[in-house]
Amino acid sequence: MTWFxxxxxxxxxxxxxxxxxxxxxxxxxxxxxxxxxIKDFMQNLKVCxxxxxxxxxxxxxxxxxxxxxxxxxxxxxxxxxxxxxxFVDSKPYCERLETAKQKAxxxxxxxTGFAEINGYKVVIGVMDFAFIxxxxxxxxxxxxxxxxxxxxDKKLPVTMVCTSGGARMQEAILSLMQMAKTSIAVARLSEAxxxxxxxxxxxxxxGVMASFASLGDVIVAELNALIGFAxxxxxxxxxxxxxxxxxxxxxxxxxxxxxxxxxxxxxxxKVLTNLLSYFCLDQNTRLKGKAGKGADVxxxx
Amino acid sequence: xxxxSFDFEKPVVELxxxxxxxxxxxxxxxxxxxxxxxxxxxxxxxxxxxxxxxTPWQRVQLARHIARPHSLDYISLLFSDWMELHGxxxxxxxxxxxxxxxxxxxxxxxxxxxxxxxxxKENLARNFAMMHPEGYRKALRIMKLAxxxxxxxxxxxxxPGAYPGIGAEERGQAEAIARNIxxxxxxxxxxxxxxxxxGASGGALGVGLGNVVLMLENAWxxxxxxxxxxxxLWRDRAMAPQSxxxxxxxxRDLIELKVVDEVIPEPLGGAHRNPEEAAKNIRVALQKHxxxxxxxxxxxxxxxxxxxxxxxxxxxxx
Ligand SMILES: [Zn+2]
Numbered sequence: 001m002t003w004f005x006x007x008x009x010x011x012x013x014x015x016x017x018x019x020x021x022x023x024x025x026x027x028x029x030x031x032x033x034x035x036x037x038i039k040d041f042m043q044n045l046k047v048c049x050x051x052x053x054x055x056x057x058x059x060x061x062x063x064x065x066x067x068x069x070x071x072x073x074x075x076x077x078x079x080x081x082x083x084x085x086x087f088v089d090s091k092p093y094c095e096r097l098e099t100a101k102q103k104a105x106x107x108x109x110x111x112t113g114f115a116e117i118n119g120y121k122v123v124i125g126v127m128d129f130a131f132i133x134x135x136x137x138x139x140x141x142x143x144x145x146x147x148x149x150x151x152x153d154k155k156l157p158v159t160m161v162c163t164s165g166g167a168r169m170q171e172a173i174l175s176l177m178q179m180a181k182t183s184i185a186v187a188r189l190s191e192a193x194x195x196x197x198x199x200x201x202x203x204x205x206x207g208v209m210a211s212f213a214s215l216g217d218v219i220v221a222e223l224n225a226l227i228g229f230a231x232x233x234x235x236x237x238x239x240x241x242x243x244x245x246x247x248x249x250x251x252x253x254x255x256x257x258x259x260x261x262x263x264x265x266x267x268x269x270k271v272l273t274n275l276l277s278y279f280c281l282d283q284n285t286r287l288k289g290k291a292g293k294g295a296d297v298x299x300x301x
Numbered sequence: 302x303x304x305x306s307f308d309f310e311k312p313v314v315e316l317x318x319x320x321x322x323x324x325x326x327x328x329x330x331x332x333x334x335x336x337x338x339x340x341x342x343x344x345x346x347x348x349x350x351x352x353x354x355x356t357p358w359q360r361v362q363l364a365r366h367i368a369r370p371h372s373l374d375y376i377s378l379l380f381s382d383w384m385e386l387h388g389x390x391x392x393x394x395x396x397x398x399x400x401x402x403x404x405x406x407x408x409x410x411x412x413x414x415x416x417x418x419x420x421x422k423e424n425l426a427r428n429f430a431m432m433h434p435e436g437y438r439k440a441l442r443i444m445k446l447a448x449x450x451x452x453x454x455x456x457x458x459x460x461p462g463a464y465p466g467i468g469a470e471e472r473g474q475a476e477a478i479a480r481n482i483x484x485x486x487x488x489x490x491x492x493x494x495x496x497x498x499x500g501a502s503g504g505a506l507g508v509g510l511g512n513v514v515l516m517l518e519n520a521w522x523x524x525x526x527x528x529x530x531x532x533x534l535w536r537d538r539a540m541a542p543q544s545x546x547x548x549x550x551x552x553r554d555l556i557e558l559k560v561v562d563e564v565i566p567e568p569l570g571g572a573h574r575n576p577e578e579a580a581k582n583i584r585v586a587l588q589k590h591x592x593x594x595x596x597x598x599x600x601x602x603x604x605x606x607x608x609x610x611x612x613x614x615x616x617x618x619x
Contacts, residue, residue: 084615087547089534138614145611167502167524169534172548173560176524177613179503180510183482184610191487206475207524210503214479229475229503230465238465248470258473 029053045265054202054222054265058104059111059128062161066269067115067124074113076146081108081139085172093170096132104130108139109164112147117159117269120276123151126161127208136208137168141178144212148185148196157195157280159272162213165231166206179211186215195279197272200227200250200259218260218275220268221250228253304368304573309359313351313570316344352570355519357551358542361527363519364498365461368573370580371430372399372414372457375497378580379587380405380412388439392472395436397428397460398508400443402452405587411447413440413508414457417498431464432504437477440508441484444492453491453591456508461526463504478507485510486606489599493590495565495583496520496552497572501529512605513590514560516552517579518567522560523550560613 027036031053041048045065046055057065063072083094101107109131115124125147127134136144144160151158167175189196198216200209203226210229213219221227228248236243246252250262263271306314323337355363363369376383380403387394399414415432418424447454463474485492485508494511500522516522525533527545532538555561565582572579594602 078619080617080619082615082617085547085549089544089547138616141614142616169525169530171524171614173523173550173555173558174614176502176506177560177610179479179506180482180486180610181613183479184486184607187483187486188607190483207503209475210478210507211482212479214476215483228470229463229478230470235465235467235470239467243467247467256471256473258476 030055047265052223052264054224056129056163056202058130059106059126062126063111063115063124065265066126066159066161066272067117068119071116072113072124073115074111075150076112076143077107079108079139079142079146081137083170084138084174085170087170087172089170096170100131104128106131108143109134109136110140110143112143114150114156117276118273120157120273120280122157122159122276123147123154124159124161127163129163129165129203132168133165134163134208135165135168135175136178136182136211137171137175138178140164140168141175141181144178144182145185148182148189148212151194151196152189152192155192155194157197157276158189159197159199160212160216161199161201162204162208163201164204164206164208164213166208175207179207182212183215186212190215190217195276197275199268199272200225202226205229205231214258217279219258220271220275221253221259221262222265222268223250223262225250227259305366307359307362309351309355309362310570312347313344316340316347320344348569356542356546357521357548357554358527358545360519360551361499361521361541361545363571363573364521366571366573367419369498370572370576371417371419372459372497373416374576375457375580375583376403376412376414378577379584380410383412386443389435389442391435391438393433393435395433395439396426397430397432397464398436398440400440402443402447405455405591410452410591411443411454412457413443413454415460415505415508417459428464430460430499431462432460432507433464433466433469434472434474434477437474437481437507441481444485444488448488448490451490453493453595454488455587456492456494456511458494458496458500458505458509458520458522459498460501460504461499462501462529463507475503478503481507482510486610487603489602491591491594491597491602492606493587493594495586496522496561497583499526501526510606510610512594512602512609513562515563515565515583515586515590516555516561517565517572517583518552519571520552521545521550522552522555523548 025038027038027041029048032051034050081097087093106128110127112125196216198213198219200221204213205228253259254262320340383403385399385401399416403412415430416427417430418427444454492511494509494514496516498520527541528538531540531544552564565586568575568578
């Protein structure tokens with residue numbers, strides 16, 4: 001099955017998609033409710049060809065879409081969550097963790113590792129909304145921090161693909177402290193003049209948005225993603241008035257000066273490649289003629 | 302002036318009233334005087350019993366007491382020559398936070414204080430100490446001045462959270478908080494953070510990164526308010542007392558979690574019952590930590606901050 005129109009993209013293997021795609025040939029767009037032929041939807045990277053709605057990608061799909069085939073080497077797979085506060089609401093947190101693991105087929109809400117993007121070596125983190133809403137607890141904070149530390153150690157650029165509803169409430173104050181831990185990690189990378197590109201996908205809000213996601217040298221967002229600090233429902237309840245149209249969507253956030261560029265998903269890899277080509281002055285990370293056809297990269301070597 | 306009180310304080314208030322009534326009689330009758338002595342003893346016992354065993358939710362209520370001393374009260378009790386400076390030089394001044402310079406024991410320092418009101422009118426003017434992006438940016442501007450002139454920074458935290466409003470989002474609340482955290486990490490001067498009342502979410506952390514983090518005995522600090530957490534996880538705000546238990550948000554809990562370095566004791570029944578005593582306790586803690594921190598080099602201060610927050614969180618590593 002050919003997925004992508006351009007050769008620079010890695011083709012996703014069918015099994016990786018199995019979980020998210022309903023049986024049969026048809027898929028109903030969550031936004032415009034049009035019935036789509038699954039093949040069209042998949043070939044369009046899970047973007048509705050009718051209304052451009054960007055459906056969620058899981059971490060594996062995103063990795064397959066962004067990095068060169070076979071180059072992703074996952075790190076820190078042994079860093080796992082624990083219910084250190086013995087938090088119980090309607091269910092114990094440890095049970096919620098188990099359910100999330102099954103549901104998302106992930107050990108936590110992020111995968112991190114080394115990868116190449118059109119030949120550029122990077123350390124990458126990819127969040128997954130299916131794991132407790134992509135919320136940041138100790139493990140997400142730790143793995144994000146290690147992405148920046150690894151990059152600092154190896155003198156590599158960082159790319160983070162973010163999606164998160166915010167802090168992991170069941171880890172209470174410890175989740176808040178991950179905002180400090182990850183932001184400090186960004187600060188240290190920045191001091192070493194290594195590039196960090198933050199990619200915001202639908203939705204990226206609250207604690208993640210108020211820490212590493214907002215601190216990219218360049219901040220890229222997918223079309224029409226929900227981006228902000230407080231959730232729209234909380235704001236609506238507080239101010240008791242109708243929110244403006246498009247409030248907290250990518251286009252709104254860019255208009256107010258907090259995004260560098262909004263992209264259609266199909267352009268993400270190209271945009272990342274270009275950005276890396278501008279900032280990666282180190283010979284080690286420099287592209288060495290490995291760019292696929294169609295990658296708009298200026299070769300300097 | 303009678304202080305307003307909470308249900309759990311009823312026995313204390315009743316005894317205090319009885320005593321007051323007896324005292325008003327100015328009786329020399331030995332029977333009355335004996336009764337008075339008995340009641341006073343009983344009052345002390347009751348206070349110890351109630352205030353010595355406060356639940357997390359009761360502490361949250363104390364932390365919100367309208368008469369609790371706020372940043373400007375402590376500033377006037379602790380510092381001299383306080384001068385407030387206004388504005389973020391970009392958009393506006395945010396009255397939810399006061400920033401400026403003052404002397405402490407004769408030495409200059411910068412002070413950042415989230416500021417609640419004494420009454421509804423002032424609270425509306427100060428937005429209940431819920432900062433807007435311009436507040437974080439004003440605070441950072443003053444902290445950078447402190448950095449430039451090598452002055453220590455004292456931050457007083459007292460906020461129910463960042464403000465969830467349209468303007469706050471339009472002006473990049475998330476960016477303002479993230480940037481503050483990152484920039485505060487890099488400052489070359491000592492930062493002492495004191496949570497004096499409420500410390501909720503990014504609203505608190507956005508000015509709350511410190512070399513040491515101190516906390517008044519009845520203050521609370523968490524990723525979300527107990528009500529907010531209750532409405533999300535229990536779908537019922539009335540579950541706030543249970544949520545306050547689960548969230549481990551008291552000063553003692555936070556010492557165990559290594560988020561807070563030291564608890565500053567409050568007068569029995571809360572800081573509002575004796576603001577001068579509360580301020581005196583803060584003074585002692587400030588003197589101690591300033592003496593230690595001002596001896597450190599800029600590099601050390603930075604490295605200490607990096608290491609402090611690097612260690613936070615609990616994961617399993619197989
Ligand atoms: Zn559609």
